[in-house]
Amino acid sequence: MPGFLDIDGVSKSFGGLKALDGCSFSVAPNRATCLVGPNGAGKTTLFDVITGLLRPTSGQVVFEGQPITRLDRREIVKRGIARTFQNLRIFDELTVVDNVIVCLADETGNNPATAILRPYFSNAVVRRKTEQAMDLLKIVGLDHKAGDLASQISFGQQKLLCVARVLATDSELLLLDEPTSGLSAKALDTMVEMIDRLRSLGKTLLVVEHNTQIVRRISDDVVFMHQGRVLACGDPDTVLADRKLIEIYFGGALGETAA
Known part of the structure; x- marks a missing residue:
């Protein structure tokens, strides 16, 4: 019976090195x-x-019954499907809340022309996205750090920020x-x-x-x-x-x- 995610005979080679060998x-x-x-x-x-x-060199990845390879x-x-990385990959120069906003699945208002031609609409979108990001920061316990630069919070908090960022994608x-x-x-x-x-x-x-x-x-x-x-x-x-x-x-x- 197919799973939610199926790894089917996946292999990956880098030259003569086989990093993955028929994983299922x-x-x-x-x-x-x-x-x-x-x-x-x-x-x-x-x-x-x-x-x-x-x-992959061979094999396939199937998600919810559909190949995504x-x-x-x-x-x-x-x-x-969303992921975190060992090296975090957060934006140090952005605030904690802005790190989450840039990952939100909702792309409404992302067109730069919108800010110029429809500023009131653009401002409303920013407010809504900020609220969404704050809700996610509350889930991971970082809402009190929302205005801090990502580089200024602790390593453990940065890892929680990564969790908030993957939640922002609305991935299952x-x-x-x-x-x-x-x-x-x-x-x-x-x-x-x-x-x-x-x-x-x-x-x-x-x-x-x-x-x-x-x-x-x-x-x-x-x-x-x-x-x-x-x-x-x-x-x-x-x-x-x-x-x-x-x-x-x-x-x-x-x-x-x-x-």
């Missing part, structure tokens, strides 16, 4: 699926293929690339709570995560990758208890954060 798995709707595996397993490359940053990045976002499927990496213990708990909130909002999540304790807390399903291949899929308790996978990734010390 499905993501069910309204669930959180964690991609785990050692560094270099191909997790971020797979994110790049799903979101149109890379074209050949679509460009903008069209994939319009279809309902959110791909979060290492959302808890580099966070303090307090910020990490905040992010876990945020991920739970996203699930309560009906979002489907695909998350790259290294900390197995966090994986157990946030995931309904786990996909284990190694050397570009999918080695196992299943519930967290089953996958994270597999001794062969522990030897590959966890070094026999289940529960520790992988390097």
